[in-house]
Amino acid sequence: MAAKKKTTKKSGKKAPQKVAKAKPRRNWIAWAYGNESEEASSGTLHKVYYGLLALSVVTLLGLALVTGINADEKFQDDYSEKLVDYYASGGGDKAALYEDDTSSQRFNKFYGGFFELVSGSVNRMLGYHPGPSYHRVRHLLNALFGVLILVIIAGWSRRMAGVRAGILAIILMLASPRLLGHSVMNPKDIPFAAGYLMGAFYLYRCLLSMPRPRWQDALGFVLGAALATATRAGGILIFCYSGLFLGIDFLLRYGVKGIAGEFKQFLTYAAYWIGSTLAGFGLALLFWPYALQAPLEHTKEALDLFSNYAVRIIILFGGENMFSDGIPSSYPLVWLGISVALSVIAGFFLSLLTFPALVKKHGVIPVVLLLFVTIFPLAYIMFKESALYDGWRQLLFIYPTVLVLGALGFEYLAQRFTSRTKWAGPAIIGIVVLLSADALLFTARNPALAYVYFNPLAGGIKGAFGQYELDYWGLSSRQAVEWMEDEGILHPGMDTLTIGTTFPYNVRRQLDLSYKKKVKIQYIRYHRRFSESWDYGIFPSRFIRGPHLRNNTWPTSKTVHRIEANGVPLAVVEYDPDQFAMQAEALLKAGQAPQAIQRFQQEVAKYPDNEQGWNGLASAQVSIGDGDQALTSAEKALEIAPDNETALYLKGYAYLTKNNGPEALNTFNHLLQVDPENAMAYYWIGEIYKQRKELETAFNNFRKAIEYNPKLKQAYLGIATIFEEQGDMENASRYRNAAAQF
Structure with a gap:
């Protein structure tokens, strides 16, 4: 009625103009958002939905009780204890800022401390110190964030496509051993994933009711974005997504001209974005001591650090050992392809294939938002060639929305065939369960180690053995x-x-x-x-x-x-009751090579598959000039452990003692294929080329040796000798002086 009265006050010329303007707006909004699908469903489906939800919660809590401690908890526990001291002292105890710490622990301060503060406080109240009970508490609290992820993916799917879609989403989560495994012991990636998902979900809810979102949805967005940011600085992404999609929503409702014509509404949108950003970021700062010291400067510092943070560790990928900062761009896609259940892969690709139909049914914005928060971070990481390691755990935050998309894809298929047969819905659920069987059974058989799952495309965990990292965190x-x-x-x-x-x-x-x-x-x-x-x-x-x-x-x-x-x-x-190899190592270190050889021979006689015993024997034999026997021992070690660096080095050195330069050169080059940064291999290759009077090649290899080991005295002396042969005594003296310092 109010709208009617307002129209009668206008002149006859203006009224039609208003009506004509309103019609396309309603069409654009219907096109953009469609309708949520709380379709009528049987009581049986509701019972199944809540039953599976309860089963999943029990599963997560049960896994938390049997999981092991992950290696990174060394850093998290330290941060947790320091955070409790910081807040308990009102900021007086500044150990959590790691001001004078030069160890790798100092990077803790760049992470938000929400989880660590909560878990540390609970353990402090219970009187637990780092040990089995202490970590059991941490893992149970970690599992609660897994429960949050579960509830949101089920609720998001149900709101968009109905109860059956919610059931499908829960099944896909249960068929995600890696997500389940991390949910109970990974205090970095799982709370971040929960906050990221929560922020995205409540952004979706807010968009549905703009320009006046419900306060519950606005609060949910602020809490989710705050949780993500209070775990990692990357949570700032949620605020950026909010600005982007609020802007798109405004343009859909009012057009570009609306910036001037509906300026009051424009200010309202801006106020929502700025207000939620300030509230969420401000809340996150309360749990992040380092950022509290200088919010903008230190947040930017954390973002810059993690954008270029190259953890350089040896990883196993595709059967090849390589440094984590040298991985191929396909790394995340390969890992996802071989360690995600077939049902999840099928569901995700089904959602892409049915994208136009999903858009028509659910609206453009809800579907695009789901795809965007899933694909954008992955594409950005691949484009930036960011260093990844330990599988795809750094990408866990994009995985929950993959499950939602998968549920939507399967639900669309079920609805498509429901008109033909009433068994379409149960049949689709059955197909999803069948495709999930391998993953479900893996978790059931290995509840404490679910995170090492590989799917049939990788040949299961048997096919992945020796090809990819398995228990990289040492939970076993x-x-x-x-x-x-x-x-x-x-x-x-x-x-x-x-x-x-x-x-x-x-x-x-x-x-x-x-x-x-x-x-x-x-x-x-x-x-x-x-x-x-x-x-x-x-x-x-x-x-x-x-x-x-x-x-x-x-x-x-x-x-x-x-x-x-x-x-x-x-x-x-x-x-190792005999400790022959340990005794032999001590004897060799003391310069008693003959006695060491005797002990090493005892070791390999009793344990012929111990490559370290053969390596030790080869080393002792080389030290007494027995190149032939050293070569035999090194070959034995390589039969057990192909590409073993120590054995390859000893084999190359044994050839040198036999004056067999060509074979030594081949062996050291092989060693460099296995370990491209082996300084000693470069050094001996340099020596071989120096003896051949190929001084430029020798010089380059000596320089490489110094590059990878700046304290390698022999390499400096090798270069000094080359300069002396060339009559360059000034540079020769410079390198000899450098060598004298080591």
């Missing part, structure tokens, strides 16, 4: 410790013993406080695992080269227990 250390407890090796009345491991933090924090003081944890590099003395070794497959794993010579005969997933070894417990 928990099962190793628990086995030692079950066997009575670890118990309160035990004698002291030493455990050597490549994952010392995981093992140390898994030890029960009743016997913890009687156990010494020794960090051991796997390829130097006999350089220190230990009684038992806990070694996950991480840090073992792909060719060695594919050669089926690991686990070795020293193994007394294997931790497996679907029959594939993820970690081993080794027992």
Whole structure:
């Protein structure tokens, strides 16, 4: 009635103009947003929906109780404790700012601390210190963010396409072992993913009711964006998305001319965006001490850091060991393609194939928003060639919307065939379950290690073994410790013993406080695992080269227990009662090579599949000038562990002792194919070319050796010799002076 009265006050010329203007607006909005689909559905579907929802929540909480400690929790725990001290002291204890810390821990301050503050506070109140109970609390709290993700993907799918779509979304989540596995032990990526998803969902809800969004939806957006930003600075993306889509919404409703003609509404939109951004960002700052010191400057610093943050670690990808900052651009797509359930892949591509139909049914903006928040970050990361590692965990935040899109795709198919048969809906659900079976069974069989799942396209985890990283965070250390407890090796009345491991933090924090003081944890590099003395070794497959794993010579005969997933070894417990190799290493270090050879021979006689025993024997034989025997021992090591760097180096050096330069050169070049930054390989190649009087090539290789090891004295002396042969005594003296400093 109000609109009618307003029209009668206008002149006859203006009234038709108003009506003509309103009609296309209604059409544009209908085209843009369609209708939410709370379609009538049977009581059975509602029961299934809520039953699956409850089952999923129980599953997540159950997984949280059995999962192990991930290696990165070393950093998170430290930050958590410091954050509690910071807030408890009213900002007086500034350890959380890492002002004088030069270690890798200093990067903690660039992360928001919401999860760490909450988990640290709960543990402090319960009186728990880092250990099994402490991490159980952390994992249960982590699982709650997984529950939040679950509820939102189910609710988003249901609101857009009905209850059955919600059921499909839940099934797809249950068929996501990697998301489930991370949801219970990954305090960085999962809270961020939950905040990112929550912000995107409530942005969608706000857009539906613009220009007057419900306060509940506006609050949901602010809380979601704040959660994401209070975890990672990348949460700022949500505010950018908000500005973009609010702008599009305004143009759809009022057109470009509306900026001037509907300036009041334009200011309202601007106020919503600025207000929600300030509120969300301000809330996030409350949980981020470093950004609190200088909000804009330090937030930008964090964004810049993580945009160019190159964690440089060796990873296994496609059977090849490479540095994480040198991965191919296809890395994320390959990982997603081989480690996501077939049902999820099929659903996502179905949503792309049916995109026009989905747009027609649900509106352009809801569908485009889902695609945008999924694809844009992935495309940007691939375009920037950002360093990725540990699978696709840094991309977990885009995965929940993949599940929503998959649910929409399958639901569209179900509705398309419902007119032909009433069994279309159940049939589609059955197909999704069938495509999900492999993933569902994997989680059921390996609840503590769900995050190592690979789909049938990769040949399952068996096909991925030796090709891709499996338990890259060392979660299996928990099962190793628990086995030692079950066997009575670890118990309160035990004698002291030493455990050597490549994952010392995981093992140390898994030890029960009743016997913890009687156990010494020794960090051991796997390829130097006999350089220190230990009684038992806990070694996950991480840090073992792909060719060695594919050669089926690991686990070795020293193994007394294997931790497996679907029959594939993820970690081993080794027992070394004789310690021949350790004694031999000590003798060799003390210059007693003949005695070391005797001990190494005892080692390889008892454990012929121990490549380190053969390497040690080759090293000792080289030291006494026995090149022939050293060559034989190095070859034995390479039979067990192809492309083993130490064995290749010793093989090349053995050829040098036999004055076989061509074979030495071939071997060192092979070593550089395996390890392109091996300084000693470059050095010896330089020596070979120097002897051949190919001084320029020799010089270049010596320079490469120095590039990768600036303290390699021999390389400086090699260059000095070249300059002397060329009569350049000034530069020769400069390099000899540099060598004298090392």
